[in-house]
Amino acid sequence: MSASSAFSDEKGGSASEPEYGHDPASGGIFSSDYKRHDDLKEMLDSNKDSLKLEAMKRIVAMIARGKNASDLFPAVVKNVACKNIEVKKLVYVYLVRYAEEQQDLALLSISTFQRGLKDPNQLIRASALRVLSSIRVTIIVPIMMLAIKEAASDMSPYVRKTAAHAIPKLHSLDPEQKDQLIEVIEKLLADKTTLVAGSVVMAFEEVCPDRIDLIHKNYRKLCNLLIDVEEWGQVVIINMLTRYARTQFLNPNINESLLEENSEKAFYASDDEEEEDKKAEPATLAKRKPYVMDPDHRLLLRNTKPLLQSRNAAVVMAVAQLYFHLAPKAEVGIIAKALVRLMRSHSEVQYVVLQNVATMSIKRRGMFEPYLKSFYIRSTDPTQIKVLKLEVLTNLANETNISTILREFQTYIKSMDKDFVAASIQAIGRCATNIGEVRDTCLNGLVQLLSNRDELVVAESVVVIKKLLQMQPEQHSDIIKHMAKLIDNIQVPMARASILWLIGEYCEHVPKIAPDVLRKMAKSFTNEEDIVKLQIINLAAKLYLTNSKQSKLLTQYVLNLAKYDQNYDIRDRARFIRQLIVPTDKSGALSKYAKKLFLALKPAPVLESPFKDRDHFQLGSLSHLLNAKAAGYQELPNWPESAPDPSVRNVEVKDSIPDWSKCSSRKDRKEKKVEKPFYSDSEGESGPTESADSDSGSGSASASGSDESGSGSESEESGEETESDEEEEDEEEEKKKRKKLDKTKAKKQAEESAERCTIHTIHQISTFSCFAQTPVLKQPPKQSKKESKKETQEMSLLDLDDSPASASVTPVNFLSSSLVSDLEGLSLTDTILAPTVSSIKMYELLHRIKGEGLAVEYCFSRQPFSPEPNMVAVQIQFTNNTNSETKNLHIEDPRLQSGMRIREFAEIGLQPTGESVTVVMGIDFCDSTQAANFQLCTHTRKFFVSIQPPVGELMTPAFLTENDFKKEQGKLMGMNEILEKLTLGEKCVNEHVIVERVTATANLSRVPCGSDKECRFAGKTVSSGCLVLVTVTTKEGGGAQLTVNCEKMLIGTMLVKDILQALSQ
């Protein structure tokens, strides 16, 4: 590395630097800095990459040490377009560091990144977006916004991931963009790749954590993807889902807590759980409904459980807190083992885990009891770990294990670490208060400690004994006497104060000693600490009230001393007490009650864990650790009283994630074989977002370049329940077959497109599914790169629409054609027999179940829409399957892309049960396949629906003569012409079938043609009236060539795709 030489220079430079500073004669640090930077500037301006690199390395080293290098900004920024990758990277590092300070100059670099955003290579696009979004310059907010939006619809999941990362950056730069960013987040949340999931949820948590409604539709998908997401993403997703589940599901412990209440009472005597139970009780009693766990709740618990085995402590902790907050009591136990395992990790991890275990062990003691010994303390543990372990041990102590725990504590008291010894004594005190049986044993042990040589130990024992004695003072007057003697030796203020309080409080038990102690204390009053002084006054007052004969003078003396004390609290207290206890003529009515005031029976203190009630913070969070709300902490909501509508999580049937549990229960192996591709297919339908990985193993495995890798089976397995070996093997074989097919296809296409992009081969294969899907994209070789890029972009924009309508247009594009024909054989024969039926295809707008009985279907009737000729007529059929009438059916609140318009149908006043009504509405799609979104309203409900037209429905037939056709075709050459070779499907045997297929796909009319090898079709787009010309030329041996001429390239591209599809079947 050339850095080594650079470094020796650098070190020399830095070593000499202080000299400049110290020597005033050398002209000060500025000139030397200036000089030094001068040569850096020269190096940066040179033509040699090696010099530039060395300069950049030195600059980065300066930044790393926190030295200011901002004056080099212009020189560095110039190199942003440098060819050398390392120089470029270091320039990026510099830029991100200093752009904020030099906003104007930073703008110079923007164009480079904008160019990078359009690069055909996904990695370059991603890195350009990453740097662009990291530059914190407010002026470029609109550019960033645009870049993020574009990248969010990129076909590469890696770029989309980068877009998700960029969202919080932009949000922190300009919070006003929030609304727009939320739209992007919503879009990315629908993404089905594991790569994107973690990043977008992170963005969600930073930008709009309260928009829980965005999660509904993606909930099941997130649960299913979880295991394959990278570990950091898992943490974020699990934490978010915990919060989500708390708002959507019912408390799984409602009934149990009711049942167990009685039996548990003895055990959890001090638990606050009971209070909760009591609160929950009326609700449960009222309902008396047996609790049934929402299947989605179960899904979450089931899918997170394997992650307890993660090597990443943060993931394990995230799952543990999820179970603690969400799981039924009986199931929480499983997390204990994993948490105990984490205790073997680094001490920082131990620290955090122990804090959480301490909180959990208060509420669910039984969970950690089997692991009691894992919390035993070693002398080599850091003190903070020791103290936390002690806390846990104390929480776990009960009647059965207290003897072993106390024996452990005894050895701890002998430790050399005094802070730890003090904590141990406190712990013994807490055990003694909580468990009555051992109180005396503990007390005796503590009294023995009073003779310890270490003063700290003694002091701590005194404080604890004081608290214990308060529980049963009568039996322990000799202990009090013993302690009175100690006052001569103990110097620790807290302990002295405790002893004095004890003697004062129980002066009746030690009538002889108490006045003597007061006498001693009166002597040393002026030298005592404040808390001790206050207790001396206290003791004096109490003695005055009980034994005024012996202590009257002493009390007067002490009060006089206190009157002139430096501390105003003490002066105050003295004045107050004097008024209260010494009867004068002026003294008010209160002095009568002085005795009651001072010698009232005081309740014994409750020794509580500092971790009690900490579980109102989400466990594992920073706020929980600090026991204070940190900025940006999201409250963990309480369980809802009644469950919100679970149907919000239902996803439209067509692009829903297959329900794996059902899938696994299917017994018939054969059926499965057929269903599999169907499923992956249906997943695929919803758009290309998952193109890189949803196609389960096949795409991904080939991406990694191996023929027989089993990784394919893994991702499937993870989703499914257990399968038998045999099945798995079969499946793998099948997959191999498929993979081979895919691969050959991919290879061919890759070759074809080799010139278009210079991407790494493997990358190409990994993204082949994108190519496979858009075969027409291959440009004629002579076309400029720029154009192809544009195309790609537009493609990806369109592809992102994932409404069901578009899905049905391209149902099988992910599968290799042979398999498709195998599968679809049956349905195809159908189509041929009744072409007219299939040409008007019904699409579903609202499913019967989702619409609560109202089913809505639509079709493109291909009739001109009379009120407005440039609208597409959409025929909508309402079927009322409910038991009641539906009223006031109408459209509301259309959300349309700019330029699009809707002509609503007239409101349907009344629709009786079981009847169907058909209406026609017009939509101007502006010649794009963007969906038209609107709300369908009845008198009770509103449904969000969207209509997305297949491209073929955006045109009307145009009637041309052969000559006109040729003339028009001549005008639409070059860029506007798309040529594609294809192999006709088995069924496309004659012209007739071809014509049928084409007209079924697109609303075109046949143009007469002299040659029987050619079929010509013409149409024009509905909205703008652009001509669309299609020519199919058949060749010998089933080959054919498809030519589409259209001014609107986008329409052309998509049409080619659709027709190709139709013909090759």
Add this chain to the structure above:
Amino acid sequence: MIHSLFLVNASGDIFLEKHWKSVVSRSVCDYFFEALERATEPENVPPVIPTPHHFLINVLRHRIYFVAVIQSEVPPLFVIEFLHRVVDTFQDYFGVCSEAAIKDNVVVVYELLEEMLDNGFPLATESNILKELIKPPTILRTVVNTITGSTNVGEQLPTGQLSVVPWRRTGVKYTNNEAYFDVVEEIDAIIDKSGSTITAEIQGVIDACVKLTGMPDLTLSFMNPRLLDDVSFHPCVRFKRWEAERILSFIPPDGNFRLLSYHVSSQNLVAIPVYVKHNISFREGSSQGRFELTLGPKQTMGKAVESVLVSSQLPRGVLNANLSPSQGTYTFDPVTKLLSWDVGKINPQKLPSLKGSVSLQTGASKPDENPTINIQFKIQQLAISGLKVNRLDMYGEKYKPFKGIKYMTKAGKFQVRT
């Protein structure tokens, strides 16, 4: 998430800083230095320190504090785990993670940090991906780079990030294909004064060094998988397969990695391989104390106990120790009061012992605490739990790899109370 990172050395100097968002002034570390001063021992600095506007989460490794600056709520373990991952990466790249190594490779460090986090959120933490992005510095490469001026940033764009097996590089090629697995078990135990075991458990790991061409798919099965009570896996291991068949099936990362760590169920009694006889006593009024220590093997299944090292923190009142070992050497540091005895191998015929007297400070009273004795040892070719690998198979590639499995038992946190 993570805002900035400061590296602080043992003497309390910041020697590297890196910011992922706006620059946070290094004065924020003052709060950390305060905590550092308050802590009696270096490892007693609280891992999370709240300051008025930020939170500092720090990790101590190799005598370097890695201090991350956080501005808002984030799971502390998330940050801690990430910082440890950073240290592991440095260690992987430079062999050691020391201040000198980091300073020498500051540019590589910076490039690594840049790739590992984006806007404070982890981006690429798999060592295989990072190595594709940034080549680790080797002596040869350093020389070549100085002469030719080439770079250590990967020329090819990394494809690993796009892959479904992100932990494995593509296009791996070796002339010798080898896969080595080390089964290492550690015994954690506390033995009480009388020699009875208070708690003992076995924690094990399987570390692997896999150098195989292409994309191999390995399966590893055990003779007695029921022994494993609690396991945690490298992400490459297929969990379902383990659940169903107790077989480890995985596509390994390239190079060294930890395949599995496990815990042997506590129901099984743990065989303690060594015993200690000790007699440490101080008499009241005398400035001398007696010190006797004898070690012996116990339940070692016929294997030799090697590399034995005994250490003990003697009470503060101890001035000096005058001891004679029957084998090995011992040292006593009068400042830290740390006694350590390097025993070597235990010979069952002639048990090693350390006898003599310790002198107390004049006037100091008899210490009432007794020192604990920490023992380290190694036993080669033995997994104390009895775990045995049954077989290792490879699918997906044609060649025949060389396979090797090594067993070892070590002392983990092995303490004897006196």
